[in-house]
Amino acid sequence: MDVPHDAPPGAQPTVSSRPPRGRLPGLDAVRALAIVGMVYMHVSPTGWLGPAPMPDKPGVLDWVEHTVSGRSMSLFVLMAGISVALMTGGPAPFGGDRLATARKRLAVRAVMLFLISLCVDQLSGMNLSILEFYAVWLLLLIPLVRLRPGTLLAAAGVLGAALPVFCFIVLNHGRDWAISPMNSAGAEQAFGLAVLLNPQDWLAKVHQLLLGGGFQTPYAIPLLLAGLAIGRLDLRSRAVRAKMAGCGALLVAVSWLVSWVALVPLGAERALADMMKSAGGPMVQPWASVLTLPPHQLYALSIPMAPMMVGVGLLLLAGFLTLLQRPGWQRALLPLTAAGSLSLTWYAAHQVVIERTAGDPPYAFTLFAGMVVFAFVFSPLWLRWIQRGPLEWLVHRVTVMVARDQATARHKAT
Numbered sequence: 001m002d003v004p005h006d007a008p009p010g011a012q013p014t015v016s017s018r019p020p021r022g023r024l025p026g027l028d029a030v031r032a033l034a035i036v037g038m039v040y041m042h043v044s045p046t047g048w049l050g051p052a053p054m055p056d057k058p059g060v061l062d063w064v065e066h067t068v069s070g071r072s073m074s075l076f077v078l079m080a081g082i083s084v085a086l087m088t089g090g091p092a093p094f095g096g097d098r099l100a101t102a103r104k105r106l107a108v109r110a111v112m113l114f115l116i117s118l119c120v121d122q123l124s125g126m127n128l129s130i131l132e133f134y135a136v137w138l139l140l141l142i143p144l145v146r147l148r149p150g151t152l153l154a155a156a157g158v159l160g161a162a163l164p165v166f167c168f169i170v171l172n173h174g175r176d177w178a179i180s181p182m183n184s185a186g187a188e189q190a191f192g193l194a195v196l197l198n199p200q201d202w203l204a205k206v207h208q209l210l211l212g213g214g215f216q217t218p219y220a221i222p223l224l225l226a227g228l229a230i231g232r233l234d235l236r237s238r239a240v241r242a243k244m245a246g247c248g249a250l251l252v253a254v255s256w257l258v259s260w261v262a263l264v265p266l267g268a269e270r271a272l273a274d275m276m277k278s279a280g281g282p283m284v285q286p287w288a289s290v291l292t293l294p295p296h297q298l299y300a301l302s303i304p305m306a307p308m309m310v311g312v313g314l315l316l317l318a319g320f321l322t323l324l325q326r327p328g329w330q331r332a333l334l335p336l337t338a339a340g341s342l343s344l345t346w347y348a349a350h351q352v353v354i355e356r357t358a359g360d361p362p363y364a365f366t367l368f369a370g371m372v373v374f375a376f377v378f379s380p381l382w383l384r385w386i387q388r389g390p391l392e393w394l395v396h397r398v399t400v401m402v403a404r405d406q407a408t409a410r411h412k413a414t
Helices: 025-043 059-068 071-087 096-124 130-144 149-173 192-197 199-230 238-263 268-277 287-291 305-323 327-332 334-341 343-357 365-385 390-402 406-413
Strands: none
Touching: 025 059, 025 071, 025 305, 025 334, 025 343, 025 365, 059 071, 071 096, 071 130, 071 199, 071 305, 096 130, 096 192, 096 343, 096 390, 130 199, 130 343, 149 199, 149 287, 149 305, 192 199, 199 305, 238 268, 238 287, 238 305, 268 287, 327 334, 334 343, 334 365, 343 365, 343 390
């Protein structure tokens, strides 16, 4: 008898001939890589042992930053979709009372993440963090959790082509429309917990979350849908993982090929270079650039970017899920998987640490390395004491208290 991975607490076990379904450490490993990449982007080190002026930034550090830029966030978004699928039944989607409870818990989780994000913003001085977007994405996925994997993948494909074109048009031909009407006069918008006390800024906040932050929500939608479809697969099946690896490699190869064709035969690389050299007037990008991968195009304005990152995610998942079936690899990668299971805590903590202890930028690589090493050492030690991270435990407790399992509640009542 087993309970599906990440099923809401209180879910009734089902009869199965398979081994007990505990947490999938392969997912935590990919989450950890995504968090490490985002920490690197936020530190943006310019020197090894000490910060250096931007012109003196080592080429290796610059290459790493260009490599992880946008890609770490993409993995984070893909994992969000997979997590929602697992919290609603995984390969056996919930129905009836269990589905209603799971949806309520997703809504409560979204509210908790939004409040935590406002606290992080308050402490770090940021105006907008990825956790606020994450909360919105959870709400967007709630009505979609019963869709079939094929439907989700088809929608991801269509929107993955349409939304980058929409963002391209807005950025190049509708910038005035993209600016929040509440901030068009340049007024300073409330941030952090002050947002709750300033309802006049709520419309601007909604506009930011839907179109702001570099079009993060339009870019995220195809990845979220793809993640939701992937989470409906039997990730413990060797055959499924083999197909995931094959599809991942194909997506990466095709995405790279499309970008190369756009850059060289279609002339997007030359047109972009000419645009950068032109002086005066608005900089309108060539249409062929929407078919190119970063750094030639912004990730949200690139049609091949989402398929590329779905492919990378499939390859990483297939690899880690397979490796972490073996006890030896479980021990070797424990720091990585443990840090991934505390991903919410580490994401929030690193933002506050950078603001409160690191001083003003630029920063050194040692700051990034110190935070990552601390997370890798501390996480396994913490999990020996309690099975959830501090923020993960808080979200879990509030979610369970607010949205109780209906079947369990009826059973106790009788």
